[in-house]
Amino acid sequence: MDMVSTMIDDAAASKLRDIPLSNNTIGRRIYDMSKDIEEQLNDKVRDSRFSLQMDEATDSNKDCLLITYVRFIDGDEMREELLFCKEVSTRATAEELFKIIDSYLKEAELKWEDCVGICTDGAQAMAGKRGGLQALIKRVSPNVQWTHCMIHREALASKQLSPELSNVMTDVITTVNYIKTRPAKARIFSALCEEMGTDHTVVLFHSESRWLSRGKVLSRVFELRDEIRIFLKEEGSDLTNKFNCNNFLMKLAYLSDMFLKLNELNLQMQATNTHLPHLTDKVTSFVRKLEMWKQRVKDGNVDSFENLKSFIEDNKLQNTVIPCMKEHMSALQKHFQRYFLVQDSKEYDWIRDLFSATPPADFSTSEEEQFIDLISDSTKRLQFNSKTLAAFWIGADKDYPLLGKRALTILLPFATSYLCEVGFSAVASIKTKYRSKLDIENELRVSVSKLQPRFETICSNRQAHTSH
Numbered sequence: 001m002d003m004v005s006t007m008i009d010d011a012a013a014s015k016l017r018d019i020p021l022s023n024n025t026i027g028r029r030i031y032d033m034s035k036d037i038e039e040q041l042n043d044k045v046r047d048s049r050f051s052l053q054m055d056e057a058t059d060s061n062k063d064c065l066l067i068t069y070v071r072f073i074d075g076d077e078m079r080e081e082l083l084f085c086k087e088v089s090t091r092a093t094a095e096e097l098f099k100i101i102d103s104y105l106k107e108a109e110l111k112w113e114d115c116v117g118i119c120t121d122g123a124q125a126m127a128g129k130r131g132g133l134q135a136l137i138k139r140v141s142p143n144v145q146w147t148h149c150m151i152h153r154e155a156l157a158s159k160q161l162s163p164e165l166s167n168v169m170t171d172v173i174t175t176v177n178y179i180k181t182r183p184a185k186a187r188i189f190s191a192l193c194e195e196m197g198t199d200h201t202v203v204l205f206h207s208e209s210r211w212l213s214r215g216k217v218l219s220r221v222f223e224l225r226d227e228i229r230i231f232l233k234e235e236g237s238d239l240t241n242k243f244n245c246n247n248f249l250m251k252l253a254y255l256s257d258m259f260l261k262l263n264e265l266n267l268q269m270q271a272t273n274t275h276l277p278h279l280t281d282k283v284t285s286f287v288r289k290l291e292m293w294k295q296r297v298k299d300g301n302v303d304s305f306e307n308l309k310s311f312i313e314d315n316k317l318q319n320t321v322i323p324c325m326k327e328h329m330s331a332l333q334k335h336f337q338r339y340f341l342v343q344d345s346k347e348y349d350w351i352r353d354l355f356s357a358t359p360p361a362d363f364s365t366s367e368e369e370q371f372i373d374l375i376s377d378s379t380k381r382l383q384f385n386s387k388t389l390a391a392f393w394i395g396a397d398k399d400y401p402l403l404g405k406r407a408l409t410i411l412l413p414f415a416t417s418y419l420c421e422v423g424f425s426a427v428a429s430i431k432t433k434y435r436s437k438l439d440i441e442n443e444l445r446v447s448v449s450k451l452q453p454r455f456e457t458i459c460s461n462r463q464a465h466t467s468h
Contacts, residue, residue, distance in 0.1 A: 001017075034441070034442035034446050037446065041451060044074050045070055045072045046108075049072070049073065050072040051115065051414055052118045053068070053119040053419060054066060054120055054126075054417070054420065055121060055421070056092050057424050059431055060432065061436040061437075064087065065085055066087075066101075067420045067423040068082075068083045069081065069420060070082075071413075078411070078412065080272055080273065081449055086100050092125060094128060115141050116144065116145060117409075117412060118137055118146055119149055121417060122149075147414060149417040151270065151416045152416075153339040154262070154266055156339055157340070158332065158335070161328070162328055165328060168251045169255065171242050175243075180203060180205055189203075189228075196226075200220060200223065211263075218252065219256045219307075221252065222253055225243055225249060246315065246317055250312070254307075257305035261286075269415075270416075271418070272418075274415050275410070275412075276410060277352045280340075290332055354375060370403050390411050426444055426448055430447060
């Protein structure tokens with residue numbers, strides 16, 4: 001500033017005050033906080049058994065990212081944190097993904113022997129039993145438990161439709177695309193909806209990769225069916241006949257109701273700190289409801305399907321889609337049994353309902369002795385009702401190590417890859433087209449981590465003004 005003031009003038013020198021001392025000050029601070037959080041996390045995981053969930057996806061810059069989350073025991077509770085987010089520079093093969101994970105664990109001094117579970121989607125590179133990531137991890141950690149994400153399984157189980165219902169879904173998507181892909185038609189349709197006083201003025205695009213998409217699209221189209229019929233008639237579209245057909249509209253009403261129920265199940269699984277016994281209960285409950293709905297529909301009772309019931313009553317129609325509904329619900333039952341395999345889920349009773357359950361048949365003598373000791377412990381009985389399931393078994397692990405270890409081996413693995421999806425949503429927010437070259441890992445860790453940076457430690461290791 002003295003040089004500019006001398007050579008030019010004071011006004012030019014004062015403008016230098018607005019220029020930051022460094023062009024990467026904020027980036028350097030984010031880096032420091034990220035590395036401190038990572039150091040804290042690795043110190044905690046190093047002293048505990050842990051499980052991993054992982055997924056890979058491509059971001060807005062076409063970069064392939066592998067996101068991995070870790071669940072571990074921290075004191076008297078289980079914690080979930082982002083372990084790392086690494087770019088996959090070549091093909092996203094099982095070997096490449098394993099190399100990235102294995103290298104990180106070695107650098108962080110984390111042992112594969114302490115890993116009790118991994119959770120991925122059902123892609124061949126992830127789930128393959130011979131050459132997939134699952135197989136490669138089991139070679140270095142034979143006792144690791146692999147879990148196919150329960151949300152992905154639920155989406156796969158609900159994906160298949162009979163030809164009748166599939167045609168309805170195709171017609172709905174065609175109608176939505178006809179309106180949404182033409183800006184002028186979309187504006188005209190919105191104006192029509194506003195004129196008719198509807199709550200919504202747009203239809204929604206369908207996306208196969210979004211879990212809740214199908215239910216939301218069907219519900220919105222059924223809600224705006226009258227407006228869509230008028231619009232299509234004015235446009236002279238052949239699709240008008242579909243929305244004039246009561247049989248088509250009854251099938252549409254049924255599908256909107258059923259996929260809303262599937263969406264409710266999906267949302268129950270979209271949470272943190274979920275575990276296999278808890279989510280298995282949710283799936284078991286839904287399958288039992290399917291059986292109940294099928295029996296009621298067989299008797300002509302459609303009270304559980306609100307859109308269908310109101311449409312039939314308002315238009316004084318006979319329900320002509322009962323055979324189609326029964327076929328679809330029977331198929332759903334079969335698909336859920338195929339993808340989940342366990343419905344009564346009695347194998348987890350001793351974990352979630354300890355003092356009412358009987359010990360499993362595969363308990364050893366020592367485990368059964370500890371089981372008797374535990375259910376006879378009145379203090380533990382009181383704690384069981386006042387603590388979360390994970391917190392109770394972490395505490396029980398200290399006094400009854402055989403039972404505690406076995407219970408935590410079931411509770412510690414992730415049941416879904418939901419956190420990875422949350423991570424990719426955060427990536428989409430941070431790495432925009434204006435920041436496409438950003439190395440996302442540090443920003444993502446600071447953004448999603450629940451651990452707080454140790455600012456005093458960070459500041460004590462840095463000088464007040466860095467050299468330039």
